Amino acid sequence: MSFYHHYLLEEDYYPVVRFYYYKEWRDFKMPVHSHEAIEIMYVLSGHCLIEVDGQMLKLKKGQFIFIDGNIPHRLQVEPGKTCRMSNIEFNFQQLQTVFPPFKDIVSEHNPLKLLTENPHSYLLFHDSCDISQCMHALILELDRKETNSVFTQQLLLSQILIRMAELAAQEQDTPEQNVYIQKSIEYMHRNYDRDIRVKDVADAVHLHPGYLHRIFKKSMGTSVNGYLINHRMDKAKELLTRTNITITDIPHYIGMNSQQYFSTIFRQQTGTTPKQYRKESRFRDYTETTGEHFIHSVNQR
Structure with missing residues (x-):
């Protein structure tokens, strides 16, 4: 599945979290792998290396990476180092909910619309807004298990995507400010x-x-x-x-x-x-x- 697939803007689909974690990694080297889910990895402390689509990136506290579905990648934490991260993996599904579908949110938010029109295998960001807080709130909601709300999950996940799109638009509009x-x-x-x-x-x-x-x-x-x-x-x-x-x-x-x-x-x-x-x-x-x-x-x- 790709974040940029045209059918997401033609039918009623919703982003749904399939996997998530808070974790501190030590001396860790993940094998290169890929999966259908779209992934967001946020560095809360320390730093790590992420190899994605043939590029090796170094992420530190306050940075996060968005990786599209089916893109080869791996996480590496150097010997003697630690990296604490939050992570969500999501795909798109059709749901029964009163929350607006992804295509409606895209149509109402120009930065998100621009993001969906410009495919990237990955995007690397320095968090200058509240993505960390949004991810924290979403993971807490997911941890509630029996009492969590599909509507609240949709609200929080959509907020993450909107904030990310705004960051991407800022970098695209003013590349000299990168x-x-x-x-x-x-x-x-x-x-x-x-x-x-x-x-x-x-x-x-x-x-x-x-x-x-x-x-x-x-x-x-x-x-x-x-x-x-x-x-x-x-x-x-x-x-x-x-x-x-x-x-x-x-x-x-x-x-x-x-x-x-x-x-x-x-x-x-x-x-x-x-x-x-x-x-x-x-x-x-x-x-x-x-x-x-x-x-x-x-x-x-």
């Missing part, structure tokens, strides 16, 4: 003068390097490493133009320990050597200054 991209850029701006690599950036924002590379390139049009190099070259140009730092020392000021590598990259980006760039920039500054002085002197006459 928290991972922002934090990656901030980390690189703070640490460009150190010998950092893509893995360091990914660790700082708690994502797998491969996943960070994919979302960063999609949003910024360049790779993480490409952005870092460009930023370092911009800083090198400032140092060449505004300071008397020796050219051999400049690589160390921008986190590049190899003079030869620095010179090669600089020439690729500017078409000139660092020495020529400094000479030409200072000549431009001199001619602009003397030119302004000459014009001022002529006007005074």
Whole structure:
């Protein structure tokens, strides 16, 4: 079953939880598997790795992942680490209830409508609203067994899907605001003068390097490493133009320990050597200054 199947918007179907848990995992490695149920995994504390559809993702507290039905995935908690999670698995069924069917809710809520129109094998979120509370309330209701209410379950599960759709719409409408991209850029701006690599950036924002590379390139049009190099070259140009730092020392000021590598990259980006760039920039500054002085002197006459 898929969350995006067309018949869910054509007939009266309802999301129904088939499996759920609160659990703390320790030193755990699940085999890759798939199932018909759609799954939401929420990290309450610690962190874990989730391999899904060929991608390895690192989730920390406050993040959750939505996995469509029949998508291969597995959970892994690294040795010596723990991860406490809440989890629900659900599919869609036809029910006897006065609660509105899924198709009616979709028709009344534009973000949910947009979500159903854009299929993804999985979606990764940072919870900025109340999904954790919604899942907690739903699991408590399910635990009531004999006294639980189908109507209440539908209400709580629909609320989770609505909030998730709103998060997805926010990320789609303002991709530059994506928290991972922002934090990656901030980390690189703070640490460009150190010998950092893509893995360091990914660790700082708690994502797998491969996943960070994919979302960063999609949003910024360049790779993480490409952005870092460009930023370092911009800083090198400032140092060449505004300071008397020796050219051999400049690589160390921008986190590049190899003079030869620095010179090669600089020439690729500017078409000139660092020495020529400094000479030409200072000549431009001199001619602009003397030119302004000459014009001022002529006007005074």
